[in-house]
Structures are given as structure tokens and as C-alpha cells.
Amino acid sequence: MTTAFVTRSTRASRIAMIIAVLALIVLAAAPWWAGRADLRLMGEIFLYLALACLWNLMAGYAGLVSVGQQAFVGFGGYMLFALTMFGGLHPVVAILAGGVLAAIVSVPIAILVFRLRGAYFAIGTWVVAEVFRLSFAQVSSLGGGSGSSLPVDVVRSLADSRSGREALAYWLALGAAVVVIGVVYAFLRTRRGLALTAIRDSEVAASGLGIDIWRTKLEVYVVTSAFTAIIGGLIFLQKLRISPDAAFSVNDWTAFVIFIVVIGGIGTLEGPIIGTLLFFALRETLADYGTAYLIALGAVAIVVMLKAPKGVWGLIRDRFDIELFPLSYRVRTRDDHQGN
Template sequence: MSTSDLQVTRKSPVTTVAAILGLIVLITLVAAPYWAGRADMRLMGEIFLYLALASLWNLMAGYAGLVSVGQQAYVGFGGYMLFALTMFGGLHPIGAIAVAGVLGAVIALPVAFLIFRLRGAYFAIGTWVIAEVFRLSFAQVSALGGGSGSSLPVGIVRSLASSRAGREHLSYWLALASAVIVIAAVYFFMRSRSGLALMAIRDNEMAAGSLGIEIWRTKFIVYIVTSALTAMIGALIFLQKLRISPDAAFSVNDWTAFVIFIVVIGGIGTIEGPIIGTLVFFLLRETLADLGTIYLMVLGVVAIVLMLKAPKGIWGLIRSRFDLELFPLSYRVKPNKPLRKC
């Protein structure tokens, strides 16, 4: 067999079937306001927002090697920018979400220049310290309620839609759109030359640098973009909640610990991992939430067992056994024509 009889491709029958099924699922989810109840839409909206946060954290930690435990800084920042821009800037909430993302990128610039001086565990601790600085700073802003927080005025809420059902539908569609946009952005970024450089940096930073890849610049861009999108997700989260406070906005448990749990059990460094991890997390939460602190203990036990038995997460275990890839990132070599039997 000569090289002309072979072709390098990312596609496979599995990815084609996955794309078709994914499109069917997406159409079904878009139509959810016409077949699902209010409680179901709220739950699904929360799932989509956590999926978006987990995919963004996975892009940083799983691909860029930037293990942050302070992404709640940008969740809370985005939420507070939504309140400030709508209450004092007169912006429509949807416009405020977009501006919150831009401001998230702006505020991430000096933060990145500061914490990129740190490595490993020091980087992780530095991101948490920055998040605490954000929390303490916003707790001093009396115009936004100080330490007790504030609620979004009724007039601003009604500007989304005239009816309660319309507002709930819009919030649901925005949450779904955020998850789809983030996953698509991560997918197409990882298929680009920058994504290939990012994976090279993750696998061997020294070797990637010797090949001319600009390591600092690549990681810097990932951090800024991730922070901007996280701020937009934070604005969406608190648009749904309609109330914000420093402790809720900058909660390390809600916006970082649970997100890390989702990525670790699903499979870090894969696009499929956060999707599976989010589904598992919410299945456990809805099943065990009434158990109080036992619920958190179960989450911890599940995480420990999976890290011991399947270090690459649930999807990593499935992929290693069945050679599956729903989002085609890896290259495969296959013959142009079926091989003849001898």
C-alpha cells in the first residue's frame, strides 16, 4: 500500500452519527418552552450555565495547563457589572451582558500580568486571592448593596419581556445559547493552529517552546478570552437569580469547586468530559440534595473513586476502551479504498 492509498482525516462514522444526534437534541432543547414545565426549564437553564462554566475552565486547565481556583472572580464580576450597567448605565440587560464580557476581558489584563508570574500551586492560590480581593472590593460598594447585596429593579426585569412566561423563555434560550456558543468556540479553537499549539504546550511545554511556539502569548490569550466569556456567563446567572450579593457572586463552592468536580469526573482535557460531568453532577444533586451534608460527602467519595480508578475521567475511560471521539479533534489515517483480500 502506497501513501496515495491513504488519507488523513478527523471524521469517522461515529462523529457523523454524533453530529446528527447532537442536532436533533439541540432542536428538541430549543423547543423546550413548548413541551417542558417552568421547573424543568429552570433546571435545564442551570445545567447549561454550569456546562458553559465547566467547558471554559476545562479550556484553561485541561488544554492550557492554567489550573485556576479563582474563576468565581469573573462570575461575580460579570454579575455585578450586569446590575451596575442596567441600574446606573441604563443599558438593556442583554446589552449589559455583552458589555460585561468586554469589561471582564479588560479587568483580566492586569490580573493576567500579575498572576502569570506564578507557577503551579502558586498560580492556583494567586487566582483564589484575586477572587477574594474582588469579593471584598464589591462588598464595599454601597450603591450595589454593600455586603448584603441588592435585587434587580422590577422595571429592568420587565424590559426583558412583558410577561413572566416570556422572561422565563428568554432566560432559558440565553442559557442554552451560552452553552452552545462556548462548546462551539472551544471546538473550533482546538481545531485551529492555535489549538494545536495549545495541545503541544500542554503535552510538553519545553519542546513546544523549542519549536517556536509562543507559550506565554498563547496562554495569555486563552486566559483573557476565558475570563471574558466567564463574565458573560456570570451576568446570565444573576440575570436568572435577579439578586446578587458578594458571598453568592464570589462563592468558591458554587462557581469553582463544583465546576472542577464536573470536569474531573467527566474527563479533563476533552470536550466531551464537561458534558458528561455536568449530567452526572446534576443527577447526583437532584437525587441526593435532600441529604444535606451527606450529599457533599458523596460528591467527594465519587470524585476520589473516579480519580483512583479512572484518572482521565468517565469519558477518558470510555475513549480508551472503545476509541470513541464525538468531537473530532484527533487525526486518523484510513485507506482511500477498501483493502482487497488476499
């Protein structure tokens, strides 16, 4: 007798999980086999991956297309400097505290910008980021417009040796990427995640089903803001110096992130991973060509949007019907005597 059942797990997702665990073990051991430059590059890749996953959660699932997430990257970076220099906190504690403060600050911001829709919402988030940039540029104790460097005693509190500090920064970046991916994945598998998917597909239909659209979007905005600030703190922990223009750069922390998500596949968990790898492959290959590098990125984005509107992963998924992160429900059949 054949029995039908509903499942999320697939053979591809199980294989992907095994490969991910093995890759994570190898990456965790990188300070013992990779060079200093490689560690910094991989740390940067992990931080961009985390930012891309967070922006994808907002735009790809909640429909909140923000071009102002650099506000929270910069906020997290400045909180690292302020809380360590004036509050005496350990850098890691300061980074986490910056995430909490960002979550608190994001609530009134959300109440304001959620009144806007579409392109107006996007512009509103950019205006908020500019307000943040101009505000921190006026704080003379943090260097004003020229910025500030992290004090030597704060840097040494991380580890006694330079190699130890670089290894810790790398592990924090790797851990942040793993935590962000895990949190987003776990969230999307909950009832809130199901509601978010319904909102993405049709707000009208979701509202008709009794889903509180405003509250769900607020939760996503607050969570992504908090984690984005934490990532911002980790970014400037690696750089050891901060300035308003660097902290609130729309090009570095939003434009490149949007590029990553769009070419990888918006509205999927696999998309930001593929997009991050493609972005850094292009950057490392074309960086020596000056402005041609940016032109090439733009050309790639245009080609992908025209030929594969769902991104590279969307093209792969539609062709081979695979899902590495099992979020969709699938109906499977089996014979009872085989299942026993």
C-alpha cells in the same frame, strides 16, 4: 490501489453531530413542553456546562489550574446590575458589555498571576477573587455586603410576562452553552489550538518548536475570562439578586466546576458534558440528604480519580477508541475505485 489519507471526522463524530442537532431542536422548543421548574433546572445545567468547558480549556489544555474563576462570574453578575441600574443598558447588552470589560480587566491580572507557577498560581487566582469580593462588598450603591435585587423595570424590559422572561432566560442559557462549546471546539481546531495541545503535552517541547507559550496562555485566559463573565451575568439574570458571597462563591462557581471536569474527563470536550450530567444527576438524587450529598460527591470524585484518572470519558475513549468531537488526526485507507 489503496490510498492513505488523513482525516479528523469519524463515523462516531458524524452520528454524534446528527444527534446533537436533533437534541438542540428539542431543547430549543422546551418552553412549549417543559414546566417552569424544569426550565430553570435545564438553564442551570447549560450554564454549568459552559463554565465547565471554559475551565477545562484553561486547565485541561493551557495548564492554567485556576481556583479563582468565581472572580469573573461575580464580576459579570455585578456588571449586569451596574450597567442596567446606572447605565440604562438593556440586560442582554449589559451582559455582553460585562464580558468585554472582563476581558480588559483580565489582562493586568494575567500579567500578575502568570508570574506564579503550579499551586502558587492556583492560590494567586483565589486571592484575586477574594479581592474582587471584598471590593464589591464596599460598593454601597450596589447593596454593599447585603447585595441588591434587579429593579422591576429592568426585569420587565426583558419581556412583558413572567413566562416570556423565563423562556428568554432559558434560551440565553442554552445559546451560551452552544456558543461556548462551539468557540472552544473551533479554537482547538485552529493552529492556536494545536499549539495549545502541544503546550499541554510538553511546554519544553512546545517552546523548542517556536510556540509563544506566554502569549498563547494569555489569549486563553482573556477569552475564558470574558465568556465566564458573560455566563456570570446570565446566572444572576436568572436569580435576579446578587450579593458578594453569592457572586464570588468558590464552592458554587469553582469547586463544583472542577468536580464536573475531573469526573467527566479533563482535557477533552466530551468530558465536561458527561461530568455536568453526572453532577446534576447526583445533586437531584441526593440533595434531600443534606451534608451526605457533599460527602457523596467527594466519594465519587475520589473513586473516579483512583479508578479512572482520565475521567469517565477517558475510560470510554480508551476502551472503544471513539471521539465525538473530531480533534485528533487519523490515518484512513481506501481503494481508489471505491473513492471514485
